[in-house]
Amino acid sequence: MNTRTLTVALACIATVALVGCDPADAEPTPDTPATPQSTAQAPAATPSKATEAPAExxxxxxxxxxxxxxxxxxxxxxxxxxxxxxxxxxxxxxxxxxxxxxxxxxxxxxxxxxxxxxxxxxxxxxLEEDCPANDAEAPETADGKMPSLVGKSVKVARKALDSSTSITVTDAVQSRMVLMESNWQVCTQSPSPGAALNGQPVEFTAVKFEEDCP
The missing domain is CATH 3.30.10.20 (Trypsin Inhibitor V; Chain A)
Known part of the structure; x- marks a missing residue:
């Protein structure tokens, strides 16, 4: 065998050896699947309803x-x-x-x-007034009838009637304006006590509490 033939043979052997050892020719190993992580969450604890402590x-x-x-x-x-x-x-x-x-x-x-x-x-x-034996009761309209309001303050008399009622208040002795109604007492009223209230206007005459009705 001449030198050229030997060289070619050695080259072929080397090529075969390299190809046989090429990692690319090795059978691929399948990847091991990753263990899935659980996404389920534990149910949240239901908060207990706070109980308020009773007042001392x-x-x-x-x-x-x-x-x-x-x-x-x-x-x-x-x-x-x-x-x-x-x-x-x-x-x-x-x-x-x-x-x-x-x-x-x-x-x-x-x-x-x-x-x-x-x-x-x-x-x-x-401070300068005497305490009453009992608290004065507020008048009320009962069964659609006009209550007795004489002697009551104009403020209380107005409150006893429906808020839609048309009310006229005049000074019983002079021509003063009745401004602070809690300081004025009713002397006369129209309609009279017990009259049916059907939305008609109501009229009062009044004087200050330290004054006498005429």
């Missing part, structure tokens, strides 16, 4: 005879925050300046134990 029980102090402002201060100090007041004289006056009013009655008896969120209502009159 407190003994109600005696407020009768106190100034309204002082009564309110004491009530708040004792833990009572829901406070209101009204005019015991039945005139419908608002307690704008608390220090000008005194307590005549209270809706919860002194010494009674009640929840601290109970509303305390004080019946009051002006």
């Amino acid at each position: 029980a407190k003994a109600v102090p005696n407020f009768v005879g106190m100034g309204l402002q002082s009564a309110q201060d004491v009530a708040q100090k004792e833990g009572f925050a829901a406070l209101t007041s009204h005019d015991s004289a039945g005139r419908g006056r608002a307690q704008v300046f608390d220090r000008n009013w005194k307590v005549c009655s209270q809706n919860v008896a002194a010494g009674k134990t009640v929840p601290a969120d109970t509303t305390l209502d004080f019946g009051t009159v002006k």
Whole structure:
């Protein structure tokens, strides 16, 4: 065998060896599938409904005879925050300046134990006035009949009627304008007490409370 033939033979052997060892010719190994991760989530815990604790029980102090402002201060100090007041004289006056009013009655008896969120209502009159034996009751229209409103404040009389009622108020002794209606008392009324109310206008004459009706 000459040199050229030997060289060609060796080249062929080398080529075969390289091709046989080529990794590309190896049978591919299938990929191992990844273990799927669970996407299911645990159900959320249902929150329990919060239960509000009941208000603390407190003994109600005696407020009768106190100034309204002082009564309110004491009530708040004792833990009572829901406070209101009204005019015991039945005139419908608002307690704008608390220090000008005194307590005549209270809706919860002194010494009674009640929840601290109970509303305390004080019946009051002006400092220079005497407390009535009982709170004056507000008049009401019953069975569509005109109530008796003589002696009531014009403010209370107006409130006793339907809000759509046409009402005229005139001074019974002079020609003054009736402006602060809680300071005026009814002297006469038309229609008369007991008359049927069918939407007709209502008329009052009035004087100030410190005056006498003519």
